[in-house]
Amino acid sequence: SRPSASQQSVSYRQSLPATKQFLEEINKWTSQHGVSPLSWDVAVKFLMARKFDVLRAIELFHSYRETRLREGIVKLQPHEEPLRSELLSGKFTVLGVRDPSGASIALYTAKLHQPSKTGNHVVLQALFYLLDRAVESFETQRNGLVFIYDMAGSNYTNFELDLSKKILNLLKGAFPARLKKVLIVGAPVWFRVPYNLLSLLLKEKLRERVQMVKMSDLRQHLPRDCLPEHLGGCLPLDVHSWNLQLLSEQNGRVDPVDELVGIPLENTSIHVPGPEAMGLAELMAHLNRAQRSGIYLEYEELRREQPPGTFTCALAAHNQERNRYGDVLCLDQTRVRLKRSDYINASFMDGYKQKNAYVGTQGPLEKTYGDFWRMVWEQSVLVIVMTTRTDEGGRRKCGQYWPKEEGGQEVYGHIAVVNHRVDKQAHYNQTTLELHNTETFEQRQVTHFQFLSWPDYGVPSSALSLIDFLGAVKHQQQWAVQAFGSQWRGHPLGPPMVVHCSAGIGRTGTFCALDICLSELQDVGTLNICQTVRRMRAQRAFSIQTPEQYYFCHTAILEHAQRQGLLSANQ
CATH class of the missing domain: 3.90.190.10 (Protein tyrosine phosphatase superfamily)
Known part of the structure; x- marks a missing residue:
């Protein structure tokens, strides 16, 4: 949803000096590297994710840019394969409701991931694309994101430690949205060892926000009307509707995600992992x-x-x-x-x-x-x-x-x-x-x-x-x-x-x-x-x-x- 006039006014007054300082520093970098300067709206997005702390927002911008470059995620083509199929797989979506504080709720369904068929690269492309679209909302920028990692019904063949590390690293410090909490739901017994390994990677502040939660206890963290039915809530889950809506909205428009990257498009490559890859x-x-x-x-x-x-x-x-x-x-x-x-x-x-x-x-x-x-x-x-x-x-x-x-x-x-x-x-x-x-x-x-x-x-x-x-x-x-x-x-x-x-x-x-x-x-x-x-x-x-x-x-x-x-x- 778009911010109201009063919300925009408050946001503008709050952001004015910080955004000027942020843009001055970042656009020194963009001019040196021959890429397009960042717009005011994009700058505000990074600043809101770090509560208008300019130095932390600059650090976030470079972490975001370097993560995308490292993973080869530069120009996303949501209507082309293999990204389109991944977006429509139901593996990842953003729910159509918010938690009581106004945060967006993102859902990743582990049992739908088949590492032998889909490379980490494509999964991360889909995550970047959908999260970028989610944080276009003023409410999400202001109130943050809750991430549900749904492991119910999954087995060891659905799990990749490297992919989980990359997702957590992305959420903890390389994405322009405030991460409120990560709820790992329905984790099987075998997940305890990988979870301990993942926990060691997290800074203490973020470790407090990542919790393993039994299915029966999930409602202590989120009310029933914010949860899909298969997680004990009362929300009918149509995993395709939000993703399809975004794809239809995408037709004919330039995705603002390209502006966020701050990387010349010549860094893109046709050689990336595809859906037919073999072990x-x-x-x-x-x-x-x-x-x-x-x-x-x-x-x-x-x-x-x-x-x-x-x-x-x-x-x-x-x-x-x-x-x-x-x-x-x-x-x-x-x-x-x-x-x-x-x-x-x-x-x-x-x-x-x-x-x-x-x-x-x-x-x-x-x-x-x-x-x-x-x-x-x-x-x-x-x-x-x-x-x-x-x-x-x-x-x-x-x-x-x-x-x-x-x-x-x-x-x-x-x-x-x-x-x-x-x-x-x-x-x-x-x-x-x-x-x-x-x-x-x-x-x-x-x-x-x-x-x-x-x-x-x-x-x-x-x-x-x-x-x-x-x-x-x-x-x-x-x-x-x-x-x-x-x-x-x-x-x-x-x-x-x-x-x-x-x-x-x-x-x-x-x-x-x-x-x-x-x-x-x-x-x-x-x-x-x-x-x-x-x-x-x-x-x-x-x-x-x-x-x-x-x-x-x-x-x-x-x-x-x-x-x-x-x-x-x-x-």
Whole structure:
């Protein structure tokens, strides 16, 4: 409900000096990071959640922003899957009544959660979306929120300790609403140990607000007319009505949640956990059931899907000589644009919860060396991953676009490249390069990785050697981002890594797919290879070139899981 005129007047008078101070501080930050300034109404929301204590409200704003960035919850699309299904699942809703103090009552029904089918990411998306809509109400902003965690009828398979931690962390200090209390209702006996673990995580002040309550005692905390019938109240519960109403109201409007985030939208990513994600045991069962022939057929279905975009720029007569292969083109919608000559056969590709984590590109031609290094400079690239040799089977697969020998120097366009050091490993070379921009007199360090054990159109003889190589690449990227320091203000995982083979689709796609899937597996314990490849091909067309490469993704992940002890050898 909207506040009355008198309520608005009181709120305005109360908020005036605090809101001015809050906006002055926060909008210094937004201007430095190139995001939209916060509006007055949004500022008041954070201040009301902290009783107009400006310093605590500023702390809350940054906790909220960092939580959303960490969980990859940046631009919510409630009408798109998998979020729409999660919103309509009945797992979470806000009741149509308030408690006697005027607080909103949110209800989470644990028995409806199936971790094997829905990743934590989607659950948190739904929580953020529905809570954001709930606190649009002035009454909720002023009087706070009561959260009922309904465990009645749930069993151990419905419970995830990590998800529960994230929900409590969200409620206790990363959401612009005052949390009055959390009532854990109908908790089974097995929940005592997890509850003790959760309690240790909570500050004493919040611990007092979190209580385990027997179903029969719930009415001591909330009157019957505030409780649904299945919790001993007299309120008919239609779990879909409020959620459906919000979805219908959402049509055609811009969700204010995007303004609250204070994060540029380029941090969003298509690679997030989806409803069809598999655990490792499910992946193993799928592979055993389908066998190699079934996985090949699955790839064939993906291969037949047409790219969702156009190739106008790549097909332009003046650009065709810059394509290594006439039938391997980059989509207009995702291509990398150079500041001067504009065209290069390279595509931005998302990583796991990271927009533009990679630039997938072809092996540079002699005539495109300058374009390649200009792209590396313009995109602030710190790591280059090469998954081919320059020559294979008597054919040139990629130009020698960097000085190969230690101490070597070459100039490509306006970028001078110096080879400082070459470290030779069993399956790859790691070369430290120093780049000098001859126009701006700036310099930068870039690490070049070349994997040597991967035949064209084939797969590596050792899956684990490639995964170890991937680990070395990611470790170097992490180190380089830290060394880059304040010069980098984008995604915390850093600027895009350039990944290429010869055409920039087969081995390049396989490398990126493994990185995405293994990152998701590490984060939430699930993955979906088919979905990952489909989404990847929507950005770098034709990524993963053969059914053998697609099958290799499955077996490599399982080999890695067995080595890590995540899956026993006899499963």
